[in-house]
Amino acid sequence: MTKRIDTTRKACIELFCGSSGSGKSYKVKSKIIKAKRLVIFDPDDEYGELANIITVTNAQALLTKLKQNPKGGLRIRYVANGEAAFNVWSKAVFAWGNCVAVAEEIAGVTSPGKAPQGWHTLVSRGRKRGITLYAVTQRPSESDKTILGNLSSIWVGRMSRAKDRKYMAAELDVHVNDLTELKALDYLERDMLSNVVMRGNSKENWQKPLDEYKAAA
Template sequence: MDNSNKPSLRLYCGATGSGKGVSLREYMRGLRPARLLVWDPLGEYGDLVAVTTSNLGDVARQAKGKAFKVAYYPGPDARTYDEKFAIFCRIAFAAGRLVMLVEELADVTSPTHAPMAWRQCTKKGRHAGLQIVAATQRPADIDKHFLGGCTYIRCFTQRFPADRKAMAGAMSVPVADIEGLHTIEQGNVTVLNWIERDFRTGKTTRGSKKMSGK
């Protein structure tokens, strides 16, 4: 166990189409991890990995290598996700020294429940060299221990009052600041707006990005 590693728990959250996926991909492309495991329930991260599989055995075998970029697609039936996600987390923790990306965390955790293997990754993962990046549309519905332990949060448009309240509390900003986040479409230009908080520096900043459509 390595006590020298700093915790790295990042969350990107926002309603569909609000820009969280764009920002998350920008971060991942800049990070360029040599060892990457992705929980990919929508099969949307093929551009970041070398292998996409629906077999956890394949994930475990790939994770024994020195370098790998693997996305795991758990299938369309969310009722099967609990056990699959727990195994996925155990593989990530055992492999160590990797980036673990989890898409739609609300599918596999709740404020009062999360697999023990996920808790192990979030609470002890830094000792194994894990960096965790998670994304969700509904931050009010995810593991509250993870939300409270995040080292970085970037928040986009939140359409539900419960999500606005959850993010205001987690980021120590007024609810009105979260309510003011909008994704604006002007012709073929979309403007993404967000608030981010880096808990290591204690800084909260606003950001925006213009995207041109075809």
């Protein structure tokens, strides 16, 4: 029997940052295409084209669907806006467990000063319940700090705001110019365990260590 709580599970929490058109949602969609238990907070209605996805637009419908599928497969997205809706979604994901969760545009529902209670719980304790978490934002400097302390990897695409480039350069431990020169679908990705930074392109489907890329340029 699968344990409900397992403290030996490794965290899989990934943050995807970039301006509109940078490829962050494209990258996330490629990661979740085969997920059998999937739940998405989708305020901008971006994930409707996914195969076998159920759409709900109110909290009660979300909670009902999750309760009806406590262990089986379910792919569902919650199209809603606002911190209250996000907090309900976060608590529901944590209770459901053993799933892949995608939180889109977290800057709109969190703040640098404080994370909503449900989100804080999901980020800090979700790994014990087998939750893989992908968080997406256009404005990382305006998002909550809770997730940054728990990440397993950071993916950063093209960013139009100098403030965000400077902020994420510090998190990636790279020079800000490494982010400034990114074009659409280019990205940098840092594995927080190995501290290796990769440079890649989502459309061309390649990546290599940043040091090697810069040496060959």
